[in-house]
Amino acid sequence: MKKFWLSLLSIIIPASAVTFEDNDTVVLLGNTVIERAQKYGYLETAINLSARKKKLKFRNLGWSGDTVFGHARSYFGPPKEGFDRLKSDLTELKPNVVIVCYGAVAAYDGQKGLTEFLAGYETLLSMIQSSASPREIVIVSPPPAESLGAPMPDMREHNKRLALYSKAVGKLAQKHKLQFADFFTTLGESKGLTDNGLHFTPEGYQTAAPKLVEALGLSVATGNQLQSEHARKLREATVAKNKLFFFRWRPANETYLRLFRKHEQGNNLKELPMFDPLIADAEKQIEALKKTTLSLK
Missing domain, CATH: 3.40.50.1110 (SGNH hydrolase)
Incomplete structure (x- = not known):
């Protein structure tokens, strides 16, 4: 091998x-x-x-x-x-x-x-x-x-x-x-x-x-940075942001929103862009946590 x-x-x-x-x-x-x-x-x-x-x-x-x-x-x-x-x-x-x-x-x-x-x-x-x-x-x-x-x-x-x-x-x-x-x-x-x-x-x-x-x-990144409590919070904020984007990009009820059953609930399609400001806020939090993590030696 x-x-x-x-x-x-x-x-x-x-x-x-x-x-x-x-x-x-x-x-x-x-x-x-x-x-x-x-x-x-x-x-x-x-x-x-x-x-x-x-x-x-x-x-x-x-x-x-x-x-x-x-x-x-x-x-x-x-x-x-x-x-x-x-x-x-x-x-x-x-x-x-x-x-x-x-x-x-x-x-x-x-x-x-x-x-x-x-x-x-x-x-x-x-x-x-x-x-x-x-x-x-x-x-x-x-x-x-x-x-x-x-x-x-x-x-x-x-x-x-x-x-x-x-x-x-x-x-x-x-x-x-x-x-x-x-x-x-x-x-x-x-x-x-x-x-x-x-x-x-x-x-x-x-x-x-x-x-x-x-x-x-x-x-x-240094071991202290990757293994720090700040890095854990950064990673958790990243996961939370990813969930928001996933809901925006791949909504669970897409059949009703865009496809052959959109005549039933297609009016809810307008709610998808409402995730955008939530994602933007999450990314501000990520950036702040990133700066804190990088400040560690």
């Missing part, structure tokens, strides 16, 4: 640091690992602290089970509806930086699915650029799977597939002169991150967060 990881190191593409500017909107885009991150706040908090004094707004557009084709985002229409939905979201948000993490789902198809996956990724990147014109797009490789022992499956073969896809998205980033964060190799053989070999636990996100910051080429 060690030989496998050492051989993988030889294909890492060196990452230069992601550049944030004051008042940037940062979109986190991907499948389950991104969507579930909003519940715990570790990834966003770690990235936010790494930006130091720069004010950032984060919008989590993760969607469990999603792929570069966006099909999981479809509701009752054809699969393409999901991709169109994502395009609309990006057009509305106009992010300055988009951090994209796909490949965990597609890797199950192995070598035979790689060509289709890369073609889909090309289409996704083109759509992101045309709809949002972000200053930076960052491609993040999927994280490794974890072998937890019986009765859970042995993930060694799947990690070989994930390594294949990680290498491929690294080359894709190089081709388009985009930032590449090798999350797969940075996490390496870390243990105790998941509850089922695939999905991070809260503790898993806590461990993975500084690793992702490293993969992005950024400086991790």
Whole structure:
């Protein structure tokens, strides 16, 4: 296994640091690992602290089970509806930086699915650029799977597939002169991150967060900062803000608000923008807590 990881190191593409500017909107885009991150706040908090004094707004557009084709985002229409939905979201948000993490789902198809996956990724990147014109797009490789022992499956073969896809998205980033964060190799053989070999636990996100910051080429906040009571409050405020944005972006009763039952309760659609000032207030609190946390040595 060690030989496998050492051989993988030889294909890492060196990452230069992601550049944030004051008042940037940062979109986190991907499948389950991104969507579930909003519940715990570790990834966003770690990235936010790494930006130091720069004010950032984060919008989590993760969607469990999603792929570069966006099909999981479809509701009752054809699969393409999901991709169109994502395009609309990006057009509305106009992010300055988009951090994209796909490949965990597609890797199950192995070598035979790689060509289709890369073609889909090309289409996704083109759509992101045309709809949002972000200053930076960052491609993040999927994280490794974890072998937890019986009765859970042995993930060694799947990690070989994930390594294949990680290498491929690294080359894709190089081709388009985009930032590449090798999350797969940075996490390496870390243990105790998941509850089922695939999905991070809260503790898993806590461990993975500084690793992702490293993969992005950024400086991790000090241990005192990350482990302080102020950081805990910052993370909790981040989670609260994420809930507000989730309710704004993916309301539970969307069928009644926008789709085929909107004739019943479509009048409530006007309430969705009422979340915007609540989100803005939450972000002011986040910024204040961030300043306090960064003041620690």
